[in-house]
Amino acid sequence: MAGAxxxxxxxxxxxxxKKARTAGDKAAAGQxxxxxxxxxPPRRIDCDKIRCVALTFDDGPGPYTDRxxxxxxxxxxxxxxxxxxQNVHGFPGVVRKMAxxxxxxxxxxxxxxxxxALSPAEVRSQVQRTQHAIAAASGGVRPTLLRPPYGSTxxxxxxxxxxxxxxxxxxxxxxxxxxxSRDTRVGITAPRRGGIVLFHDIHKPxxxxxxxxxxxxxxxxxxxxxxxxxxxxxxxxxxxTYTEAVVPKPPAPPRAPGASPSSSSxxxxxxxxxxxxxxxxxxxxxPGSPLxxxxxxxPLAPGVPAPSGR
Ligand code: NI
Numbered sequence: 556m557a558g559a560x561x562x563x564x565x566x567x568x569x570x571x572x573k574k575a576r577t578a579g580d581k582a583a584a585g586q587x588x589x590x591x592x593x594x595x596p597p598r599r600i601d602c603d604k605i606r607c608v609a610l611t612f613d614d615g616p617g618p619y620t621d622r623x624x625x626x627x628x629x630x631x632x633x634x635x636x637x638x639x640x641q642n643v644h645g646f647p648g649v650v651r652k653m654a655x656x657x658x659x660x661x662x663x664x665x666x667x668x669x670x671x672a673l674s675p676a677e678v679r680s681q682v683q684r685t686q687h688a689i690a691a692a693s694g695g696v697r698p699t700l701l702r703p704p705y706g707s708t709x710x711x712x713x714x715x716x717x718x719x720x721x722x723x724x725x726x727x728x729x730x731x732x733x734x735x736s737r738d739t740r741v742g743i744t745a746p747r748r749g750g751i752v753l754f755h756d757i758h759k760p761x762x763x764x765x766x767x768x769x770x771x772x773x774x775x776x777x778x779x780x781x782x783x784x785x786x787x788x789x790x791x792x793x794x795x796t797y798t799e800a801v802v803p804k805p806p807a808p809p810r811a812p813g814a815s816p817s818s819s820s821x822x823x824x825x826x827x828x829x830x831x832x833x834x835x836x837x838x839x840x841x842p843g844s845p846l847x848x849x850x851x852x853x854p855l856a857p858g859v860p861a862p863s864g865r
Contacts, residue, residue, distance in 0.1 A: 594654040594696060598633075600778065602785050603803055608746045608777045609785045610634040610754065610768075611723065613663055613702060613865065616646040616653075617757035623765060624652055630769045632779035636756070637663035637702040637721075640685030643692050650692035659781035660689050661700040662718065669707045675715035682716050700782055700791070705865050713794030721782050721791075723753040724799035726865065729761040738764035743771030749800035751782060753865065 600607065612623065615638055627634055636653055638660065643650055654660055664670065664681040665688075673681065682701060690697050701718040708720055725745045729738045738754070738761050746752050754761050769779065783791075785800045 592694070594693075595657045597781070597784055597787070598657075600780055600784050600787065602749065602778075602780060602787070602800055605778050606748050606776045607780045607785050607800070608748070608772060609751045609780055609782045609800075611637060611661075611702070611721070611751060611782065612754050612756035612761075613637045614639055614642070614667065615756040616642055616649045619759055619762040620646065620756045621649050621652070623756050623762045624649065624656060624658075626762070626765050626769070627658070627779075628656055630766070630773075630779075632769055633657050633659070633781050633784070634779065635659040635661055635700070635721075635782045637661045637700075638685070638689060639663050639667055640665035640681075640688040643685070643688040647692040650689065651694055654693040654696045657781075659700070659783055660693055660696045660698050661702065661721070661782070662686060662689065662698040663702050664704050667704040669705055670703045670712045670716070671707050671709050673712075675711065678712055678715035679717075682718065708796060710794070713796070717793050719791035719793055720796045721751065722796055722798045724750040725752040727752065727754055727761075729753075729758055729764075730755050730865065733758055733760045735760045735763045739767045739771070742768035743775070746772060746777065747799075748777075749785065749802040751785075751797075751799050 610632070612620075612634060613636075615636060620636075633656075636658055638650070640662075650660065662682055662685045665684045666681070668677075668681065670678050670681065686697055699718065700721050701716050702721050703712060703716070706722045708716075713720060724747070725741075727738055727741045727745070732738070742752065742754070742764060754765075756762060772779070786797070789800065791797060
């Protein structure tokens with residue numbers, strides 16, 4: 556399998572700095588906490604009508620996750636965290652805070668294996684152990700979404716996992732470049748309406764970039780929603796794979812006599828055509844930031860792991 560060798564050498568970088576864990580969690584525990592014991596209910600947001608984007612953060616929780624939560628709180632933005640079960644026990648306060656702030660807690664397996672290389676029983680174990688860990692840390696939240704590590708999945712994994720599988724439409728490649736300026740630029744310019752954006756909260760440059768990313772995307776008119784909020788009214792099926800929310804094309808507005816055909820469209824409307832499922836949006840490299848050796852993410856054929864460290 557062509558991607559397997561690359562998969563092994565790139566890794567996901569999810570063996571983060573363990574020393575900082577305790578400090579991070581203490582910081583979270585030291586936050587003044589409102590007398591709230593339950594996560595807020597999902598918001599009723601119609602992403603067919605407003606310009607939604609789902610920011611997602613993988614491989615945590617980690618030493619920077621608490622700071623990221625503070626950033627998101629200030630910006631009143633919600634996000635989705637695809638967490639590794641093995642990291643949850645080190646940051647129970649962070650996971651609880653994540654839930655209480657209205658973010659979506661989601662499953663990224665226990666230890667980040669390529670699920671297509673495991674038996675169905677092993678896949679179930681990876682998923683279920685993580686479900687239990689997140690529920691225990693969060694005060695009872697049971698994730699409803701799975702992101703298979705590396706985006707690597709197939710029908711067999713889907714059946715064993717028993718959850719909808721959420722991939723992404725924008726891979727920021729933050730795990731590879733570890734550059735605040737690059738993360739900021741790609742994070743602001745690459746997302747499209749209905750997009751699912753892949754970041755990793757275990758990397759400091761990523762977390763450092765988020766304030767400007769939020770600001771830039773907000774200026775582009777985006778509302779920050781969780782993945783489940785974005786798919787409200789569009790039920791997600793267990794075992795199926797999703798890369799973005801398809802936004803229906805608006806009906807052609809009635810034109811006033813003499814109006815220009817483009818008069819009702821903003822500078823970024825209408826949306827460009829949606830990519831086929833499994834076809835991540837190409838990145839937007841800018842001057843001065845070449846992408847040396849960056850493999851073009853291709854369609855995810857069943858059983859073929861994405862050649863990257865996601
Ligand atoms: Ni990952």
